[in-house]
Amino acid sequence: MKNSVGDRIDFGGILWRILDLQKEKMLMLTEDILFQKDYHEKPVEITWKECSLRDYLHKEFLDRFSIEEKSRILEVTNKNLGNPWYGGMEEEDTVDRVFLLSLDESVRLYFGDSSKLLDFRSPKQRYWFQRKDLNNVKRRAVFDSCSWWWWIRTSGKNGKYAGYIHGDGNIGIQGNGVSKRNTNVIHPHTGSAAGGVRPAMWIQINKKERDYDKI
Template identity: 50%
Template sequence: MKAGELITFGNYEWRVLDVQSDRVLLITEDMIGQHPYHNKAGNVTWKDCELRSYLNTEFYKTFSEEDRKRIITVINKNPNNEWYDSNGGEDSKDKIFLLSIEEVACKYFGDSSTLLYNPGKNQKYWFQRKDENNSNRRSKFGGYGWWWWLRSPGRDNKRAVYIWGDGNIGIQGNGTYKYSSNTIHPITKDNSGGIRPALWIKR
């Protein structure tokens, strides 16, 4: 396997993001569904959010016993938001997780680190609509381009960062419980964020 390749694992098609000697990092090519980041109002971090619980219990159980044996439990760092310094929370022990700002901006979809660590004066809410790496971050749900959650906090801990349908990073975040997005998915008639789970599997 090599980075960028598409493979089938469980019931989904996955894109290979990273290949190491004993393991491979995968993310679903398309979103697997829509889901709130959290199930109640108020401040929350990735470690304590309901979406993390869903991925590591209900979604995890959709894999066969054989496939579950290949999924590696990892410790994820959860840095503060680079622009707003909102709290990323404690490290989390995950089987299945969402990517962070740093992972989508600097590591796995091309290097846009300049935009993350040196934002321009007019970069208050979005990265850059002309960022050449936006196209690498686009994904679909039900055949339509849609927005998907990251695990990082937005401008405060009532919001989480997301990738908009055009691939631009909404670093200010969408509401974890009540959405600021008025866009409705044409099939589901739901404005909830999409989920692109990531996981490490044994080679």
């Protein structure tokens, strides 16, 4: 049986969820948060292109895959739109093999369509999207058996903040500090306040490998 969007597959010893499936390639997001890490190593204004997390994903994280697996991980050009609630400017496109989802991708494309909440902001929507958003449950993720928040690549209210998905699935459109240090919210098992990371990537589908074993 062929795979379809929403299926879970193993790639490189990691469990992934298929977000988009095209003739020769598919987009995958890790099913769970893989690790905690700051968006950037210092609390300064930064873009996705220059942040230390992007550098880590393209070096240390990518190096965990075999030569054969790396050959199937595709380079893609990602658009990096500004944050519409805070007047953020569109950032430079990036060429990525491993990346974080954007605000638009998280809101409109891969977890149901919550576009109205993004495009028609209500007076009550100062920080997070509405908790009654039915798509929140689709964005939830866990790390070390506990719900935790995870980064997206779009900037928050300014360049010192990056957007995130809250532990309950809400969109943290205002963002968390790129180097989040002083907070009372820490992971109960790790003792760390750092955001979770769910890498995404497009991989090539070869004819012989078109039918993966589903998990």
